[in-house]
Structure formats: C-alpha cells, structure tokens
Amino acid sequence: MVANYRCNEIKDESYRLVEEKITDLTRISAEKEVPGYKDKCQEVTSLALNHFSKQSRQYDREVSGKIQLELTEHIMSQLFFSFDAQMKVLKHRVLESFKTEIKKLEARELDEVANSIAKILEALKEAKIGSYKRHSDELLFDGSGWEKHVILHVTEIKETIVDLANNCRDRLLSKLT
Numbered sequence: 187m188v189a190n191y192r193c194n195e196i197k198d199e200s201y202r203l204v205e206e207k208i209t210d211l212t213r214i215s216a217e218k219e220v221p222g223y224k225d226k227c228q229e230v231t232s233l234a235l236n237h238f239s240k241q242s243r244q245y246d247r248e249v250s251g252k253i254q255l256e257l258t259e260h261i262m263s264q265l266f267f268s269f270d271a272q273m274k275v276l277k278h279r280v281l282e283s284f285k286t287e288i289k290k291l292e293a294r295e296l297d298e299v300a301n302s303i304a305k306i307l308e309a310l311k312e313a314k315i316g317s318y319k320r321h322s323d324e325l326l327f328d329g330s331g332w333e334k335h336v337i338l339h340v341t342e343i344k345e346t347i348v349d350l351a352n353n354c355r356d357r358l359l360s361k362l363t
Contacts, residue, residue, distance in 0.1 A: 189245035193253040200238040200257055204230045208264045215268035219275055224327045227265050231329065234261055262330060269332055272325050273339045280318045284310065284347055288354045296361055303358055307351040318343050 207230050214220055238257055242250040287310050291299060299306060322336045 189249040190253070193242050193245055193250050196238055196241040197253050197257045199241070200234040201260060203237055204234045204261065205264075207233075208261070208268070211265070212268040212271065215271035215275070217275075219279070220268075220272060223268075223272055223325050227269075227330070228327045230265065231258070231261055231327075258329065265330070266332065269325060269330070270335070273322060273335070276318060276321050276325075277339065277343055280314050280321075280343065281346060281350075284314045284350060287314075288350060292354060292358060296358070299358065303355055307355055311347050311351050314347055315340070315344055 207226075211220065211223075211226055211230070215223070220226065234257060235254065238250075238254055242254070291306060291310075319336075319340050322339060326332055326336065
C-alpha cells in the first residue's frame with residue numbers, strides 16, 4: 187500500500203521534471219523540423235525514468251515496475267503530439283519539394299521530356315518517398331512504439347505523390363495531343 191502510494195508520487199515528480207521540455211518540444215515541433223528530435227525525446231524519457239528508478243528502488247519491484255510502465259506510457263503519449271507534428275512538417279516539406287520539381291518538369295520543353303515522362307516521374311517519386319521514409323525513421327527512438335504510425339504516414343504520402351505524378355503526366359501528355 188505504501189509502495190503504491192509513494193511510487194505514484196515519484197511518478198508524478200518524474201513527469202514534472204520533463205513536462206516543460208515536452209511542452210516546448212511539442213510547440214517547436216508544430217512550427218519547424220527539430221534537429222536532433224530523436225535525441226531530445228530520448229533525453230526527456232531517460233531523465234524521467236532515471237529519476238523514477240533512483241527514487242523508487244527501495245520499494246517492491248512489482249509495484250514500482252507497474253508504475254514505471256505507467257510513467258513511460260504517459261511520457262510516450264505526450265511526446266506523440268510532437269512526433270505527429272514533426273511527421274506533418276516533414277510531409278509538407280517533401281510534398282512542396284515534389285511540387286516544385288513537377289513545376290520544373292512541366293516548364294521544360296515537351297521535346298525534352300516527351301519520351302521519358304514515366305521514367306522521370308518514377309525516379310522523382312522514388313527519391314521523394316525514400317527521403318520521407320529516411321527522415322521519418324530518424325524521428326523514431328527506442329521504446330516509442332511509433333513504427334506503425336510511420337508506416338501509415340509513408341503510405342499516405344506515397345498515395346499523394348502518386349496522384350500528383352499522375353496529374354503531371356496527364357497534363358504533359360495533353361499538351362502533346
């Protein structure tokens with residue numbers, strides 16, 4: 187009973203140690219890409235969990251382990267907002283870059299691109315999707331459990347890029363006829 191009560195107090199103390207950092211990270215993440223995002227998340231998580239471990243080591247391991255898991259889940263749920271914001275910022279950057287490349291392609295002389303529209307668009311699609319996937323993977327950190335969310339975002343951006351590429355191809359082909 188005492189272990190449960192005290193471990194919950196320590197859990198609250200541990201979260202308060204990082205609450206402001208999580209709030210700041212979420213705010214900044216909504217505005218721009220955060221260099222070292224993964225490291226910042228690991229630092230926040232480690233700070234809270236290390237504090238919890240040190241303060242709760244004299245209590246029953248089963249009780250403290252259960253409450254430490256609750257702390258971890260709470261931190262991850264709060265960090266998820268910044269992760270999701272980073273994914274959106276990254277998506278916006280990649281899509282804008284893709285649109286810029288399409289505009290450049292459409293501005294070229296038709297004779298230059300007529301025979302290789304499909305190949306050019308395919309290479310551009312793969313480059314942008316690959317870039318998005320690599321940058322998305324760099325946001326993940328051990329224990330986050332967000333891998334499925336990256337897969338969903340990658341699938342979504344693939345669909346968007348395929349639609350944009352098909353529209354570009356159709357516009358270019360309509361100019362030829």
